[in-house]
Amino acid sequence: MSHPTEPDRAYAGAIEERTRTLVAGAAPEASPFGGAPSDLADDVERGAEDLGDRLRHVVQHLHAHPETAFEEHHSAMLLHQELARHGIDARLGVHGVETSVRAETGGADRGPTIAILAEYDALPGIGHACGHNVIAAAGLGAFLALAAVADRLPGRVVLLGTPAEEGHSGKEVMARNGAFEDVDAAIMVHPYGYDLADQVWLGRRLLTLTFTGVEAHASAQPFMGRNALDAVSLAYQGIGLLRQQLPPSDRVHANITDGGQSPNIIPGRAVMKLYARSRQPATLKDLSARLEDVARGAALMTGTGVELQWDEYPPSLPIRTNTALTGRWVAAQQRRGRSPLPLGVVSETLAASTDFGNVSYRIPGIHPLIRIADPATALHTREFAVAAASGAAESAAVDGAVGLALTALDYLLDAPLREAVHAEFQAQGGPIDVPSYFA
Ligand SMILES: [Zn+2]
Ligand SMILES: [Zn+2]
CATH class of the missing domain: 3.40.630.10 (Zn peptidases)
Structure with a gap:
């Protein structure tokens, strides 16, 4: 068994140092x-x-x-x-x-x-x-x-x-x-x-992505499936790659709340919840559109369907x-x-x-x-x-x-x-x- 590595304090320390000076x-x-x-x-x-x-x-x-x-x-x-x-x-x-x-x-x-x-x-x-x-x-x-x-x-x-x-x-x-x-x-x-x-204070929205695939026996007939977990995984990767092009103060953080139940069934449903945060109402709106594109792209790549549900609770503006x-x-x-x-x-x-x-x-x-x-x-x-x-x-x-x-x-x-x-x-x-x- 291994353990998580210790987060380095250098960056946080530099922020603290700069704040002390300011x-x-x-x-x-x-x-x-x-x-x-x-x-x-x-x-x-x-x-x-x-x-x-x-x-x-x-x-x-x-x-x-x-x-x-x-x-x-x-x-x-x-x-x-x-x-x-x-x-x-x-x-x-x-x-x-x-x-x-x-x-x-x-x-x-x-x-x-x-x-x-x-x-x-x-x-x-x-x-x-x-x-x-x-x-x-x-x-x-x-x-x-x-x-x-x-x-x-x-x-x-x-x-x-x-x-x-x-x-x-x-x-x-x-x-x-x-x-x-x-x-x-x-x-x-x-x-x-x-x-x-x-x-x-950043504006914040909650997005729930529900991908719908087609269940199939993962060994006997995988070609008959459409994998919702693959879709949610690609969406997660897509968000990761999108980060490089986001303004530095934007934040996107997600978890996968449903990724299938059994390894021998192609998952027919997968769900990700994420927060999108940004400094201006307009930049939060733009970030929202980029995230929607990522979700639709993941669905297209995997032949799954996707439902985008924004703002289960009302969004916060900056x-x-x-x-x-x-x-x-x-x-x-x-x-x-x-x-x-x-x-x-x-x-x-x-x-x-x-x-x-x-x-x-x-x-x-x-x-x-x-x-x-x-x-x-x-x-x-x-x-x-x-x-x-x-x-x-x-x-x-x-x-x-x-x-x-x-x-x-x-x-x-x-x-x-x-x-x-x-x-x-x-x-x-x-x-x-x-x-x-x-x-
Ligand atoms: Zn609080
Ligand atoms: Zn508070």
Whole structure:
């Protein structure tokens, strides 16, 4: 018996080294906008700080009771109860998702409306290894701090508890059921190993390829068969060869979930599932077309049939970041002694995907990262799950709450900022029709 070879650390080490150099030389980018009046901002910051005990409770309670996508009944109820403690009557199970939460505060007139998003789903097997318990606490804290000054807000703040981020694009389901129709901008924060104002997030689609062949006795009459396993194998090789011509940040990763049952039967059915990821909606669309060609080519070569099923769960788009809003997040974090670093400091090689991307192509938004762990600690590891219940996670919940609350406050009270936010969004191409984008 032999063993896998040890992956060499040289490439990862070089990325870490380069990141260390960039971090040492980087500085937060200043916002050209003034934001909300300072007395109101001070009150909101103090309000969020005063919620510290409740936010620490939410961080720990969610962490101790992890629930996976669409099963977050207890987590949603916890947010509902915490809102009720503060006299907020939230709704459960809105916008087509049973475990969602929605609450509103602020001006009675329509006015500008900003949403604060709170995730709370965990990962199967390793609990809150993505730290969504911290996201929930930060979002809740920001909303409550703003609700405490509701009579001084010229617009509305909506708290949206958004389940099933991991693998299921819960926000897209909610968006298709009207969650953002009366919302002008959306903000959230995600825990990480660094304080980052912005980071690359790739768009992601799931493709299932089902090849149908003709079963035959593999020894007696192989010439009467059409081999579906050969087809799936050729598709896998085709993807491997395609990689050389893909942009460096594209990712394609697959597994074969059905390759036949018995070696003495030519397989009549074989199935491969793959994720395709890319940096722009347009490049993801192009990658999708290339993968379809590979699948059809494999079917043609083997005389099999192929069914292509895209997006069993709604796709995630990459994140389109709004830099005007990012500037206000950075200003708020600097009040907390944090220095969120600009895009490009941490390598985009480390990019993953999030359903917030789908929100960010509908309305302006930000998805900054807040530090709760060592830089080397990757998301979705047991080490990150430990960090998500640490004192650093509790501090990040409070600092994140302050950051989101002040960013929302700035958006509602600083009209030139608000105009810049929407002008930037239009200059980026304006909203896209997400549900039909890949159709
Ligand atoms: Zn995750
Ligand atoms: Zn996450």
